[in-house]
Amino acid sequence: MSVPAGSSVSFGARLTTTYPLANGGRSYGSDDARRVLWCFDSSSAPAVETWAKMSTAEKATRVRFAPSPTGALHIGGARTALYNWLAARHDGGTMVLRIEDTDLERSTPENVAQILDALRWLDLDWDEGPISQVGRANDHAAALQKLLDSGAAYPDSATAEDVKAWKAEHGADRGYRGTPSGDGSGAIRLRVPDDGDTVVDDLIRGEVRFPNRSYDDFVIARNDGSVLYNFAVAVDDADMGITEVIRGDDHLSNTPKQLLVFEALGIKPPRYAHVPLLHGPDGKKLSKRHGAASVQELRDAGYLPEAIRNYIALLGWGPGDDETLLSTDDLVERFRPEDVGKSSAVFDEKKLRWMNGRYMREMPAWEYLEAVRSFVEAETGGRPLNEERFEFGCRIVQEKAQTLREVWPLIRFLFEPPVQDDKAWRKVMKGEAARVLTEVEALLIGIADSGEGPNHDGFAIEAVQSVLEPLPEKLDLGAGKVFQPIRVAITGTTISPGIFESVAALGREETLARIEVARSKLADQS
């Protein structure tokens, strides 16, 4: 699966937040609920399976990624999405995208759009959805009624204060136990047994036991019938036939509650794999503070989707050998949720940069060019650039740049006058610099105009190299003493592509003019 280069750097999401169900997206809700499904252009959404018609035996791996749209997609969320995606693709399973938007306050259409955009940009597609959790209200209500009827759940008029008081009386390790209100008032709580443990058989952590008595008879729905997270998740995972729940560690302690809901519903729960959380460089939970933490920020910083996938896959998971550079196909082939490590990892942008550089070098020329283009346009405001020169410039820095964003600063001198960098000038333009530039000018003028080279003026890389390379020895100077003055003269700084390439790219006329300017400035200062 690949995406045209053009779309890999633009967010052309045609997401709509309109309510009519626009495509054949599988609905898990009633007709009523259909009207509140999040819909998006189906052009990138694969055909949908008819899960309901399948027999149990046919129900292969079904995973889901269920972000809560309370902000941009985080690097940690992206990793969870990737792990789910890899697990699904690994054995031809199905990935469901579910939007946990029951938090009316924080869930916004903008946030949903942003998350979908990020997922699409990362090239992590889903087979079903996006499904709005809010849109499943009727199904939640039905499940709730079932529990009420069976007595597994009950209305309790206790307030938060009442619960607190109850716990103060019964001990801190004792979960609250309420009593049904006679009149049906109060929030709906699930009955939790006093004895025994609820054990989570986790793919990553093994069996984790939680004493039932430490859990409250927790609230699963408000009195108006609106359901709460731990209940909605369990009902949804059950209805959607999810076989493997791969999610963040922060949900481990909530899992027993969901298991209790499954039990009350009489449905076999899925398997769980709780992946460790990602931490920032300071060891704390990853947050916006820690630099480029969201997918969109990473994209804006010039990282490639495939590099990001490779990098985040390795945050907590390894292929078992010493391989570091793994293509997405490798990842799909080798990833298994049970191989994910148990300890939290720290996002290290330095390594991502290195890895991104490796991927940039591997990119086909046209793809690399198109990817760079949008970054350059952002810098230049879309001002037209000489295409031939642009392409040549990009080519000579492909080996050097580590992010798409770093390309422009390196080739900028080809389109603009040298930058003013006093520090670089002082460091280089001294001693033999004037003599060197005089010598260089003469040599460059001597290059015959064969019509070769990027500017068709004889300044081909080889031609430039053949006259400049012997110069240090000829002048009995170090290479740096000879080449740095040229670099500063034509670019203004000490950092640029290779010097022969730079001179060739700039061309005869402009190179000589800049050297001339530098020479006179040098003459003035002495």
Add this chain to the structure above:
RNA sequence: GGCCCCGUGGUGUAACGGUUAGCACGCCAGGUUUUCAACCUGGAAGCGCGGGUUCGACUCCCGCCGGGGCUACCA
């Protein structure tokens, strides 16, 4: 406070009862008679602490310490 998870160099990981504790990023030095980058070579740097079990523990058990999560009529 209660319940739970985690602990190999700065970072990500491998080894899982017996290895000189491997690999990658980063860092330092040198090389590539062109800076930066890339590339090559070399280097510094690690099993949180204390008890056990064992002929032998990074690997098993216990305690401690440290980090984290959950503990909402949030998700």
